[in-house]
Amino acid sequence: MNITVKILRFDPEQDKKQHWENYALEVAPTDRVLDILHQVKWFQDTTLNFRRSCGHGICGSDAMLINGRNRLACKTLARDVVKEGGTLSVEPIRGLKVVKDLVVDMEPFFDSYKAIMPFFVNESPAPARERLQSPEHAELMAHSSNCILCACCTTSCPIFWANGSYLGPASIVQAHRFIFDSRDEATQQRLGLMNQNTGVWRCRTAYNCTEACPREIPITELIEQVKRSVMYGQA
Amino acid sequence: MYKGTEGQWAFFLHRLSGLAILAYFLLHVISISLIIFGEEAYMRVHHLYDLWPFRIGLIFVTAGVAYHAFNGLRIMAMDFTGKGVAYQRQSWYAVLAITALITLYTLFKNIPRIMGGY
Numbered sequence: 001m002n003i004t005v006k007i008l009r010f011d012p013e014q015d016k017k018q019h020w021e022n023y024a025l026e027v028a029p030t031d032r033v034l035d036i037l038h039q040v041k042w043f044q045d046t047t048l049n050f051r052r053s054c055g056h057g058i059c060g061s062d063a064m065l066i067n068g069r070n071r072l073a074c075k076t077l078a079r080d081v082v083k084e085g086g087t088l089s090v091e092p093i094r095g096l097k098v099v100k101d102l103v104v105d106m107e108p109f110f111d112s113y114k115a116i117m118p119f120f121v122n123e124s125p126a127p128a129r130e131r132l133q134s135p136e137h138a139e140l141m142a143h144s145s146n147c148i149l150c151a152c153c154t155t156s157c158p159i160f161w162a163n164g165s166y167l168g169p170a171s172i173v174q175a176h177r178f179i180f181d182s183r184d185e186a187t188q189q190r191l192g193l194m195n196q197n198t199g200v201w202r203c204r205t206a207y208n209c210t211e212a213c214p215r216e217i218p219i220t221e222l223i224e225q226v227k228r229s230v231m232y233g234q235a
Numbered sequence: 236m237y238k239g240t241e242g243q244w245a246f247f248l249h250r251l252s253g254l255a256i257l258a259y260f261l262l263h264v265i266s267i268s269l270i271i272f273g274e275e276a277y278m279r280v281h282h283l284y285d286l287w288p289f290r291i292g293l294i295f296v297t298a299g300v301a302y303h304a305f306n307g308l309r310i311m312a313m314d315f316t317g318k319g320v321a322y323q324r325q326s327w328y329a330v331l332a333i334t335a336l337i338t339l340y341t342l343f344k345n346i347p348r349i350m351g352g353y
Contacts, residue, residue, distance in 0.1 A: 156237065206247075207241070
């Protein structure tokens with residue numbers, strides 16, 4: 001099918017602000033948005049910049065604002081977002097500084113991630129084999145351990161757009177993964193971090209994160225669970 | 236505009252109605268404090284509120300307060316129970332329906348006042 005791809009471009013060496021550029025393309029309905037961007041870069045405009053690595057929805061590099069919603073370019077098929085003769089718009093994710101074209105500075109995002117102590121803490125001596133966990137306990141963190149840190153959720157959050165100091169949904173999901181891990185011992189410390197004014201209370205339940213997550217993590221539900229854990233002091 | 240779904244608009248309207256209620260309360264504080272300039276100044280300003288634009292405004296105030304109050308209950312249900320999150324969409328439509336009913340009732344009651352007279 002014939003479509004127009006509209007990309008929000010920005011070259012810090014030439015442009016003062018972002019501008020749209022259109023590319024006419026013939027694509028297959030089963031092409032992914034990533035394939036379409038490759039077509040533009042390889043055959044029409046080699047100056048186009050975007051991030052991608054695995055191309056299979058695991059590395060989380062190619063989060064973009066596709067047709068008004070955050071999605072992974074490698075997990076979005078053309079037929080799901082554009083019709084014959086239609087326009088496909090691609091913008092960088094919001095709330096983070098644009099470095100070039102679709103590439104944003106992810107450092108503030110990873111700083112928030114580092115702030116929640118994203119590592120297993122258990123000072124008790126390790127058993128001879130593994131630290132066992134019951135299936136029921138594993139179920140508690142089943143969703144939050146699926147996160148690939150693509151930033152689709154955090155950069156879809158209206159609170160994060162307005163207040164960059166908010167840790168954001170992705171970091172809270174990561175905190176949830178350890179708070180609800182029965183083997184971890186730093187629960188109270190993490191609940192303390194979540195209780196700060198950059199933590200869970202900034203969440204105003206707009207549900208954009210849940211809608212945007214390419215891993216189908218019920219993010220708002222997990223954030224609410226963390227809120228209740230902070231409130232009742234239990235996890 | 237980010238293409239969010241119900242949750243985004245529920246949040247946006249909650250913010251907007253909250254700000255409108257704040258402005259309405261501030262107006263109250265200012266207009267009541269006018270008594271320090273004497274009864275005449277106070278009454279002159281308060282007669283303005285009988286004009287039709289203010290009476291139409293009253294309908295919007297009622298809509299804003301009803302929405303903010305019932306959506307507040309929806310948010311509490313989400314914060315305190317998992318069910319609140321599971322049914323957030325449906326509960327938002329319920330909030331909109333209740334707000335519409337209350338607004339329509341206020342409109343019905345206020346039409347004679349907007350047309351003139353009490």
